[in-house]
Structures are given as C-alpha cells and as structure tokens.
Amino acid sequence: MNKKLLIFLGVLIISTMILSACKPAAEPPAVEEPAVEKPAAEVEAPPAPEPEETVKIDFWHSMGGDLGGVAIPQMADDFNASQSKCFVEPIYQGSYDDALNKLRASLQTQDVPAVMQLYDIGTRLMVDLQMITPVQEFIDKDNYDVSDLEPNVLAYYTVDGKQASMPFNTSTPMLYYNKDMFRAAGLDPEKPPRTFEEVWEAARVLTQKDASGNVVVSGISMSIYGWFFEQFLAVSGGYYANNANGRDALATEATFNGPEGVAILDWWKGMWDEGLMGNYGRVNADVRTAFYAEQTAMFVDSTAVLRGAMDTVDGKFEIGTAYLPRPNEAAFDTSGTIIGGGSLWIINASTPAEQACAWEFIKYQASPEQQAYWHTMSGYFPIRDTAYDVPLATEWREQYPQFKTAVDQLHIAPNNRVTQGGLIGVFPTARQTIEGAIEEVLAGVATPQEALDKAAKIVTDAIEEYNISMGLTD
Structure with a gap:
C-alpha cells in the first residue's frame, strides 16, 4: 500500500x-423498484x-x-x-x-x-x-x-x-478461586487475598499433598503468559516502556526490568520453589481445566472466561472472583489493570x-x-x-x-499512563520474549533480574529496529 x-x-x-x-x-x-403510476395525460412521465x-x-x-x-x-x-x-x-x-x-x-x-x-x-x-x-x-x-x-x-x-x-x-484479568476449598482450608471465602503476600499465604494453606509428598492440589496456578506479566506490572505501578509507556513520546526502550518487574518474578518463583504454584506452561486453557478438575484452588485469567467457567463447573463447587493481586494495599489507590x-x-x-x-x-x-x-x-x-x-x-x-x-x-483503576498500557509496535515479539524469561526463571536458569535484563535488551533492540523501519526515528 x-x-x-x-x-x-x-x-x-x-x-x-x-x-x-x-x-x-x-x-x-x-x-x-419504486412503483410508478401511469399518468392520466398522454404526456410522457419523467423517468423514475x-x-x-x-x-x-x-x-x-x-x-x-x-x-x-x-x-x-x-x-x-x-x-x-x-x-x-x-x-x-x-x-x-x-x-x-x-x-x-x-x-x-x-x-x-x-x-x-x-x-x-x-x-x-x-x-x-x-x-x-x-x-x-x-x-x-x-x-x-x-x-x-x-x-x-x-x-x-x-x-x-x-x-x-x-x-x-x-x-x-x-477484558481485564482477575483472580478466580474455589470457595469450597477456601472453607475446607479454614479460609474466609468472602475475603479473598488481595496482595502478593496474601496470595502466597493462602496458597500455602490451600496446597494439598499426598502421603509421598506429591502435590495433588496446587494453591495457585498461572499460565506463562506475557499479558499477565504486563498486568502485574501495571498494578505495581511500573512502566513497560520509556516515555510513560510510549504515551508521552515515542517509546525507544523497554523498561519492564525495573524493581516492579523483578518483584513479580521473585514472587512467582518463590511460590514455585515452595511447590505451591501449578505450572501448566503457556496455554491458558490448561490452567482452566486444572481448576475445573479441582487440581488448583486459585488461578488468574481474563474476566471474559467467567461465563465459560461457571457453565463448565455447573454448581460442582462455588467459584469466587477477586481483584488481580498487587504488591501492597496502597497500590489499589494508585494503579490498576490495563484493558x-x-x-x-x-x-x-x-x-x-x-x-x-x-x-x-x-x-x-x-x-x-x-x-x-x-x-x-x-x-x-x-x-x-x-x-x-x-x-x-x-x-x-x-x-x-x-x-x-x-x-x-x-x-x-485510575486513568493514567500506567493503566493505559505500553504503546510499542513490536508487542507480539515482546510478549513472547517475556514468556521465555519467565520460563528461564522457573527453570532456575537465570535470576529474575538477569532474565528480565536479557528480555529488555531483546525488546529494546526490536523497538529500535521497528522505529527505524517505520521512519519514526533517525
């Protein structure tokens, strides 16, 4: 074109x-075709x-x-x-x-x-x-x-x-949880966890193991999905890219490797190391299936899957929903999810x-x-x-x-540059790069800081190449 x-x-x-x-x-x-009456006079009528x-x-x-x-x-x-x-x-x-x-x-x-x-x-x-x-x-x-x-x-x-x-x-993501499991574990089903620490504590109580020590019910599960990382970063008040997420000026650099991003992967990795986190890879549907089968007590997913979840469970247990967890209570007033x-x-x-x-x-x-x-x-x-x-x-x-x-x-959610989300032209690449970083962290190949620094370099290079190719920068 x-x-x-x-x-x-x-x-x-x-x-x-x-x-x-x-x-x-x-x-x-x-x-x-509109009906045209024949004129009474012999004069020829104008065309319809x-x-x-x-x-x-x-x-x-x-x-x-x-x-x-x-x-x-x-x-x-x-x-x-x-x-x-x-x-x-x-x-x-x-x-x-x-x-x-x-x-x-x-x-x-x-x-x-x-x-x-x-x-x-x-x-x-x-x-x-x-x-x-x-x-x-x-x-x-x-x-x-x-x-x-x-x-x-x-x-x-x-x-x-x-x-x-x-x-x-x-849509936005939110926390889904099994209220019946909450009751059985002595947790209040009407007071779901709101912060990273509260999720971690609830997952400890909700995780179930067999006599051999094998996990049969994970406290929480999340698919390895770049969108979830973006959302956790937003509710933490972090920017995905410079220049206020590319909203004040053209984004030229990925910034998700700051302290907010590292804290997310520290939290994720910590629950994984304790055996509290179910890992079903990158496929969201696999995590939902585990929840329906009562193999995990909590999971994170889009608000758009609620109807399907309710219809699938069909009263087998009671589903609860909660805000996407954030690093602390103060974050509820200053940041929020991205659509x-x-x-x-x-x-x-x-x-x-x-x-x-x-x-x-x-x-x-x-x-x-x-x-x-x-x-x-x-x-x-x-x-x-x-x-x-x-x-x-x-x-x-x-x-x-x-x-x-x-x-x-x-x-x-406040309407600000954080909740408006990152504006970059290479987001498909960025999202999959983040997913690779999460996998490296969970596998113990890299620390959260190392993995995110590497990912940020890859995405920054892609942004620079994109901006040049589109004639947006010299």
Whole structure:
C-alpha cells in the first residue's frame, strides 16, 4: 500500500515481529423498484429515480466458537435489518496474527475489508502503517457523544490525542478461586487475598499433598503468559516502556526490568520453589481445566472466561472472583489493570462510501442494546455505561454475580499512563520474549533480574529496529 508497509514487510520476515477466536451471511437486501403510476395525460412521465444502491462491506474478525459463529453474525444481521444503506458481511479470518497477515496481502490487490477487528497490542502498528482512518475523524464529523463510553477503555486506543479505533471486545484479568476449598482450608471465602503476600499465604494453606509428598492440589496456578506479566506490572505501578509507556513520546526502550518487574518474578518463583504454584506452561486453557478438575484452588485469567467457567463447573463447587493481586494495599489507590482484547478499525484503502458504512456499523455495535447482547454472549465488558441498564445485561449479572468484581476493578483503576498500557509496535515479539524469561526463571536458569535484563535488551533492540523501519526515528 505504501512505502512504510513495504519496508515493514521485510522487517516482519527478518525479525518475525508477528508470531505464530461463521455463520454464512445472508445476501444483501434486494432493492425494490419504486412503483410508478401511469399518468392520466398522454404526456410522457419523467423517468423514475434510480433506487439507492446498498453499500456492501466486509467485516474481518478473529472470534471463534459461538462468538464467531453465533454472536457476531447475529449482530451483523441486526445491523443489516436496522437500515438499508449498508450491508455488512462478517468473515472469520483466524487468529489476530492470521488476520493481520491477510490484511497485508489484501492491500496488494485492494480487496480489503472496510472494518477489521484486531488485538490491543496491534495498536501502534496499525497507526504507524497508515492503513487506517482514525475513528476520531468520524466522531468529530458526527459530533458523536463519547461521554457514556468507558474512559479507561477508550484511553488504550487513543494515540496522539486521537481515538484510533473503537473498543469492541474488552477484558481485564482477575483472580478466580474455589470457595469450597477456601472453607475446607479454614479460609474466609468472602475475603479473598488481595496482595502478593496474601496470595502466597493462602496458597500455602490451600496446597494439598499426598502421603509421598506429591502435590495433588496446587494453591495457585498461572499460565506463562506475557499479558499477565504486563498486568502485574501495571498494578505495581511500573512502566513497560520509556516515555510513560510510549504515551508521552515515542517509546525507544523497554523498561519492564525495573524493581516492579523483578518483584513479580521473585514472587512467582518463590511460590514455585515452595511447590505451591501449578505450572501448566503457556496455554491458558490448561490452567482452566486444572481448576475445573479441582487440581488448583486459585488461578488468574481474563474476566471474559467467567461465563465459560461457571457453565463448565455447573454448581460442582462455588467459584469466587477477586481483584488481580498487587504488591501492597496502597497500590489499589494508585494503579490498576490495563484493558485487553481488541477493537474495530476502519481501513482507509476502502472507498469513502465503505468507510462511512464501517462507521455506521461501529456506532451500531457501540449502542447500549448491542453492547448488552455482546456482553452477555461473550463475558467481555460493555464499553458503554448505559449498557449495564439494559434488562438483558441486568439479568445476566444476576445470574453471574461474580462479574461485579470485573466491573468494579475496571472502575477503580485510575486513568493514567500506567493503566493505559505500553504503546510499542513490536508487542507480539515482546510478549513472547517475556514468556521465555519467565520460563528461564522457573527453570532456575537465570535470576529474575538477569532474565528480565536479557528480555529488555531483546525488546529494546526490536523497538529500535521497528522505529527505524517505520521512519519514526533517525
């Protein structure tokens, strides 16, 4: 599409920055010819006006399972039925990385979607490749009211003071725990641990061993996931990158190897060394499976998995939810979690008419009713406050009261540079580099400081290479 894109494609191949969630859509609505009455006089009538043509757009998404096969097609159908000017066809593109690679290929033929869902960590990249029209342009043109939208959620996708994309699937991590195990261990199930130390102490009590000393129930488990490290860093008040997470100015250096990051891995490694921490590798689903099988008493995961967890356990035991633990109580007032998930982007290689329809679709998805539906189908946050008042959403929270923890956690977080998250163009690489560092620490190959220093050097080099390739620095 442009010089930056072509240069970046080479960088992608060399440095592997991008490493490796449908219902058939109905046909666009037919436009009926307007009926024209034959004039009484013999004078020839003027020709009937041509019917307005429906603009068809593609919506690329990465939602699998029921979300991609039921929820998103239903939302598209609702939009298509709500008006006749635009018709959106949702098309599943595989993983976020798959979708990004397909977008890159489609730009060569101009066969591009008008609107696309992409993960949060692709924000800097999408802006720098200059392949999008910021939704801020449509917000300003429409005088669209954003006062009801969650400010902490909007802030993540705000770059250089402009709303780059519209949040769509939004979540944060929280602590899940087995209340029955808490009761059996003499712990108060209504007072879950809040700090790193309290988690460690609870894990000691909750861990169960057999007669041979083998662990049969881990006190806590976490997958080795870079997103979790980012979140623990944020609730600790630490920056992932310099220049206030790349929000005040372009990020040029990784800074997650500071004392906040080291303390996280010291805590993680300490519980592992004591035999309190279950290690199921990098796969989140494996940790959830262990929790469902009552092989671990606590685990950390996205707020979006709550509904699936409740449905899977199905009353076998009582699930509790708690805020993501932080280093101390004071941190609850000064820092908070970062939102994760994805957002909707308008692709500027599509025509002006297609982009206008993309904006109409995005606005429709942000409506209270659609956000309530998406919230109840997926477990993601509504991005709009008034969506919580829609009866569908109210009934859902009555069925899943544990979700109140997720909402409260979002709302107590201050909106600052820490909670807005890191803004770097090589986040996929950075995330996997962190995961390798965690594995080295747990294996005893490196200390937390050594592993994070090494990881920070790798990520800093990648940031520098990215910034140069994109023409962002000399």
